[in-house]
Amino acid sequence: MELYDLCHTNKSRPFIIAEMSGNHNQSLERALEIVDAAAAAGVDALKIQTYTADTMTLDIDTGEFFIADKDSLWKGESLYHLYEKAHTPWEWHKPIFDRCREHGIIGFSTPFDDSAVDFLEELGVPCYKIASFENVDLPLIKKAARTGKPMIVSTGMTNLAELEELVTTARENGCTDLTLLKCTSSYPATPEGTNLMTIPHMRELFGCKVGLSDHTLGIGAAVASVALGADVIEKHFTLSRAEGGVDSAFSLEPREMVRLVRECETAALALGTVSYAMQTQEKKSLQFRRSLYIAEDMKAGDVLTAQNMRRIRPGFGLAPKYYDALLGRKVKRDVKRGTPLAWDLVE
Structure with missing residues (x-):
């Protein structure tokens, strides 16, 4: 067993x-x-x-049978007496x-x-x-x-x-x-x-x-x-x-x-195990990642700039990796501040 x-x-x-x-x-x-x-x-x-003390050592309280080390927890004890007590x-x-x-x-x-x-x-x-x-x-x-x-x-x-x-x-x-x-x-x-x-x-x-x-x-x-x-x-x-x-x-x-x-x-x-996969318990946190959002009210044909498009939380817009590609492109329709950026919003 x-x-x-x-x-x-x-x-x-x-x-x-x-x-x-x-x-x-x-x-x-x-x-x-x-x-x-x-x-x-x-x-x-x-x-x-x-x-028992007798199965451990001899009943001698001198020489090597005595603990004299000043740093020992048991300084001043003979081995025999210590084992009797313990x-x-x-x-x-x-x-x-x-x-x-x-x-x-x-x-x-x-x-x-x-x-x-x-x-x-x-x-x-x-x-x-x-x-x-x-x-x-x-x-x-x-x-x-x-x-x-x-x-x-x-x-x-x-x-x-x-x-x-x-x-x-x-x-x-x-x-x-x-x-x-x-x-x-x-x-x-x-x-x-x-x-x-x-x-x-x-x-x-x-x-x-x-x-x-x-x-x-x-x-x-x-x-x-x-x-x-x-x-x-x-x-x-x-x-x-x-x-x-x-x-x-x-x-x-x-x-x-x-x-x-x-x-x-x-x-x-x-x-756990070696894992680079998203854990099930993490999925709810995806919404708090950064993503691309419209930061100012815009009219159809306005150009996306660093002022009106920002990488912010929450995470319902396009991924931040598209930021540079979207700068300078125009929006297709009127868009309100706080709208998550999506591909169907841009020309």
């Missing part, structure tokens, strides 16, 4: 995923409220993450997925190790997402691919050789529905570092669906990706940035997610 057949999604626009991540702030009630808000915003799916308890997964089903949207997750895949299989998730930081974990990709379910893989930090490896691994192990998401693994990411032009190039290189996992602020980059053929768009989602959360700084709030869904649909509809 393909990703787009998993629910009654609006196929006139990309498949839109709201990523909860750790924005539940360790409250199941808040997590369920996030599901409700995402569904109300019109997304197709809500995604969580399946790991993880979604495994016992919450079922109620979250159940709430998604109640709303008619897809609930799924990103597994971060083999045990997470096994757990998610027990819950019957319909597809898998592989995070950028795990896209070089080929054994994990192999494990998820062997379920035979659709896979979405973020491509942050990868080079072409690594992309080739992950695509080959997924396909050789049973994945027949693969989506690659252009991703910049910076939090937040800058527009100039997003390189959306990579999206159609990835589709051509790997012959798969493509999209964007967007960490920029706002919705501009995501909407722009629609014009480049994005099939899937993923954005982090929170109820309120002001209430904090590990990823809240670069997450959309509900009103912004509503705009994202609406503007992506508008962008997708606006793409």
